[in-house]
Amino acid sequence: MMLDFRKYAISSAFRRVKKVVAVCSGKGGVGKSFIATGLAWYLKDSLRTGLLDLDIYGFSTHRFLCYVPNLRYESIEEAVPVQIDGLVYFSPVLLIGDRPFPVRGSYREKTVLDILSFVEWPELDVLIIDMPPGTGDEVILPCRYLAEKISTIVVTLPDPISLDVASRLVMLLKEIGVQTLGAVLNMCDSSVNIEKVGDVIVVAKVPHIHCVVSSLAQGRNPYVACPEVREYLKPIVEYVRRLVTD
Ligand SMILES: Nc1ncnc2c1ncn2[C@@H]1O[C@H](COP(=O)(O)OP(=O)(O)OP(=O)(O)O)[C@@H](O)[C@H]1O
Ligand SMILES: [Mg+2]
Numbered sequence: 001m002m003l004d005f006r007k008y009a010i011s012s013a014f015r016r017v018k019k020v021v022a023v024c025s026g027k028g029g030v031g032k033s034f035i036a037t038g039l040a041w042y043l044k045d046s047l048r049t050g051l052l053d054l055d056i057y058g059f060s061t062h063r064f065l066c067y068v069p070n071l072r073y074e075s076i077e078e079a080v081p082v083q084i085d086g087l088v089y090f091s092p093v094l095l096i097g098d099r100p101f102p103v104r105g106s107y108r109e110k111t112v113l114d115i116l117s118f119v120e121w122p123e124l125d126v127l128i129i130d131m132p133p134g135t136g137d138e139v140i141l142p143c144r145y146l147a148e149k150i151s152t153i154v155v156t157l158p159d160p161i162s163l164d165v166a167s168r169l170v171m172l173l174k175e176i177g178v179q180t181l182g183a184v185l186n187m188c189d190s191s192v193n194i195e196k197v198g199d200v201i202v203v204a205k206v207p208h209i210h211c212v213v214s215s216l217a218q219g220r221n222p223y224v225a226c227p228e229v230r231e232y233l234k235p236i237v238e239y240v241r242r243l244v245t246d
């Protein structure tokens with residue numbers, strides 16, 4: 001029998017984390033990073049919260065947080081999360097900086113698994129993961145390795161094409177035994193009459209918020225600069241908070 005050392009390394013790195021909630025979508029550009037970062041930002045008011053950006057090509061949560069790293073780790077073995085206003089945070093930007101990261105083939109999944117294996121998390125009630133787009137190994141393997149403590153939130157636009165992709169993702173997650181807690185319809189008018197994505201309930205409908213665009217353009221954290229973001233994300237924040245504290 002082959003021993004899976006990854007399993008031990010990842011279990012050990014996450015041993016102090018009670019629950020992991022991964023924000024996924026299948027489709028790219030639908031607002032995962034915006035929702036994942038906001039969820040973590042508001043949860044930190046009442047829970048010990050972490051945020052892990054697992055999008056090794058498109059890492060962007062630091063931009064939403066307006067965080068400019070003043071350090072760069074030389075190797076993954078020495079990398080530890082940083083604190084941003086009480087949020088425990090790790091992103092590939094702490095390893096790679098603001099450069100392109102042209103990894104190919106199996107090296108891509110190895111990099112994701114190295115981040116999961118080597119970055120040790122402190123005592124946390126919940127860790128939010130901003131997942132890369134798609135349904136490839138970089139999404140499926142973290143779910144498999146964290147199976148005992150992970151569940152997901154699916155973000156989608158309210159159009160038929162995004163909804164199709166999101167429904168297929170929900171099916172795939174179910175097949176591998178990962179529960180989807182709820183769906184967020186992003187860039188969605190409150191009058192839109194969609195209550196489920198596949199068999200998952202819609203927990204929040206978030207419209208296009210102009211203040212998000214303008215605050216990001218001015219280098220300001222939209223979760224602080226735009227009070228309406230807190231209001232729109234409140235249903236999903238409360239929903240996750242209840243699930244985590246139950
Ligand atoms: N509700 C919203 N109101 C205004 N702007 C938004 C909203 N949701 C997302 N955006 C903007 O849309 C862009 C795409 O969002 P985001 O980066 O979160 O998508 P993503 O799903 O993480 O993309 P990727 O698949 O590339 O990781 C960003 O510039 C973000 O600021
Ligand atoms: Mg993203």
